[in-house]
Amino acid sequence: MPDTLGGLRLAGAVPLDPKPAPPPPPVGRPGAGPAGAPAGAPTTGATGPVVVDVTEETFNDEVVGRSMEVPVVLDFWASWCGPCKQLSPVLERLAAADGGRWVLAKVDVDANPGLAQAAGVQGIPAVKAVVGGRIVGEFTGAVPEREVRGWLDQLLSAVGELPGGPAGAAPPPHLAEAHDAMARGDLDAAATAFQAQLAETPADPDAAIGLAQVELLRRVSGYDAGWLRQRLAADPYDVEAGLAVADLTVAQGDPATAFSRLVELVRRTSGEDREKVRAHLVGLFQALGDSEPAVAPARRALAAALF
Numbered sequence: 001m002p003d004t005l006g007g008l009r010l011a012g013a014v015p016l017d018p019k020p021a022p023p024p025p026p027v028g029r030p031g032a033g034p035a036g037a038p039a040g041a042p043t044t045g046a047t048g049p050v051v052v053d054v055t056e057e058t059f060n061d062e063v064v065g066r067s068m069e070v071p072v073v074l075d076f077w078a079s080w081c082g083p084c085k086q087l088s089p090v091l092e093r094l095a096a097a098d099g100g101r102w103v104l105a106k107v108d109v110d111a112n113p114g115l116a117q118a119a120g121v122q123g124i125p126a127v128k129a130v131v132g133g134r135i136v137g138e139f140t141g142a143v144p145e146r147e148v149r150g151w152l153d154q155l156l157s158a159v160g161e162l163p164g165g166p167a168g169a170a171p172p173p174h175l176a177e178a179h180d181a182m183a184r185g186d187l188d189a190a191a192t193a194f195q196a197q198l199a200e201t202p203a204d205p206d207a208a209i210g211l212a213q214v215e216l217l218r219r220v221s222g223y224d225a226g227w228l229r230q231r232l233a234a235d236p237y238d239v240e241a242g243l244a245v246a247d248l249t250v251a252q253g254d255p256a257t258a259f260s261r262l263v264e265l266v267r268r269t270s271g272e273d274r275e276k277v278r279a280h281l282v283g284l285f286q287a288l289g290d291s292e293p294a295v296a297p298a299r300r301a302l303a304a305a306l307f
Contacts, residue, residue, distance in 0.1 A: 050095045054105045056112050063105050067130040071102040071159055073152070076116055076126040078109050083142035084125040090145045091127070094152060101156055118183040122253030129155050140253070172197060178210055187221075190214050205289075212287035219244070220251045237265065239273045243280045250284055258284065259298035266305045278306065 054062045054074075063072050075091050077084035088106070095104040109116040109124060119128065119135075127148075128138040136158075139151060178193035191214045197207035223244050231241035242265050249258035262281045266274055281302060285295050 049103075050098075050100050051092050051104045051106065054107050054112070054115075056114050059115060062103075063130055064133050066103055066105075067133055070100065071155055072105050072130040073102055073155075074119070074126075074128040074130060075104060075106045076109050076119065076121050076124050076128075077106060078124055081124050087125045087127070087142040087148075090148055094145075094149060098152070098156075102152065117185075122251070131155075131159055172201075172204075174200070175204075175206055175210070178207070182210075182214070187214050187218055191218075209286060209289050212283060216247055216250070216284070216287045220247050223248060237268050239265065239269060239277060243277065246280070246284065250288070255284070255288055255292060256294040256298070259294055259301070263298065263301045263305050266302065278302065 052062050063074065066072050073091065073095070075088060077088055091104050095102065107115055109121060119126075123140050125142060126138065126140045128135050130136070137151075137155065174193045174197035178190045178197065181187070181189035181193060191211060194207045194211040194214065197204055198211065201207070225245075225248050228241045228244050228248070231238050232245055235241075242261065246258040246262050249255070249261070259281065262277055262284075265277045266281070269277055281298070285299065288295060290296070
């Protein structure tokens with residue numbers, strides 16, 4: 001069986017419809033603050049426990065529903081994960097200290113693989129903020145407590161600046177259909193829905209990013225990672241193998257490494273091969289979106305390599 005890797009982080013806040021699994025989240029990082037917090041974000045305190053364990057069965061009530069009242073911070077963890085054991089107590093302590101201003105929802109990725117896959121979790125601990133039914137920011141890794149505190153403060157500040165009331169407007173029907181299809185792993189249906197949205201609104205950035213992600217996941221699903229790496233070991237400048245391994249590396253959650261390798265491949269190639277690598281790299285930029293921190297420096301490096 002091929003050694004394949006799936007999942008990808010998306011840019012832009014997306015809605016969490018009340019279904020068993022949510023659509024993919026955006027890219028974020030500590031210190032960047034929540035991206036695109038929706039109108040109608042919650043402004044009141046929590047009325048239940050401030051730390052809860054969440055399963056696929058309880059996700060709608062504990063996360064989507066409660067996020068209409070207060071921000072919900074998702075903590076994706078596993079018992080075997082050392083960094084998780086460092087970060088989780090920090091999050092629990094801060095949740096208790098904030099006294100219900102936000103809720104910590106803990107998700108065991110081993111017990112709830114569907115939630116982790118739908119959320120595009122590529123490494124743990126992974127932390128994502130949900131406000132008014134939308135994922136609005138994230139960070140990955142056991143970052144220092146002061147950085148977690150700063151991220152939470154920016155989240156709470158952004159929520160406080162938003163008007164109260166009902167949740168933000170629902171996404172266009174085609175985008176909602178695409179998100180639902182991706183959540184259940186139906187890439188063909190997701191591609192069709194994203195294409196339908198682009199036919200109606202050609203400049204829709206969410207649809208363009210979503211379609212680029214689908215195309216990446218389609219490619220990755222057919223790769224044999226071990227065989228590809230053997231090819232690269234034999235010839236580090238094998239273009240086809242290099243492009244495929246870059247896809248796998250992005251899907252693993254390490255876009256900076258993938259981009260660096262492709263920029264070097266641009267430098268080492270010419271003619272049609274060089275254009276193929278350049279176009280592939282630009283496609284990966286689109287799949288992750290400009291909010292991915294690795295994209296901007298990689299764009300600059302690509303320009304330097306080309307000109």
